[in-house]
Amino acid sequence: MSNPVIETKPKRIHIIPLEDEAMHSAQMKCWCHPVETAFGLITHNAKDCREAKERAGLATYKGWVHIAEF
Ligand SMILES: [Zn+2]
Numbered sequence: 328m329s330n331p332v333i334e335t336k337p338k339r340i341h342i343i344p345l346e347d348e349a350m351h352s353a354q355m356k357c358w359c360h361p362v363e364t365a366f367g368l369i370t371h372n373a374k375d376c377r378e379a380k381e382r383a384g385l386a387t388y389k390g391w392v393h394i395a396e397f
Pocket of ligand 1: 351352357358359360361371372
């Protein structure tokens with residue numbers, strides 16, 4: 328006999344910039360116009376434009392976080 332497992336699958340996973348100039352919400356209607364970069368994977372756009380620095384290989388000292396949307 329095994330215990331029943333209740334599995335809750337997130338609708339999407341959001342990749343959100345930490346310590347950005349404005350708060351993001353883990354939803355498609357976020358102000359930053361997030362883009363689905365892979366199936367079920369939503370990438371948000373940082374207001375501080377850190378992506379440009381990251382692409383150039385420069386340190387931003389800021390991270391990104393994965394947040395599940397249910
Ligand atoms: Zn956002």
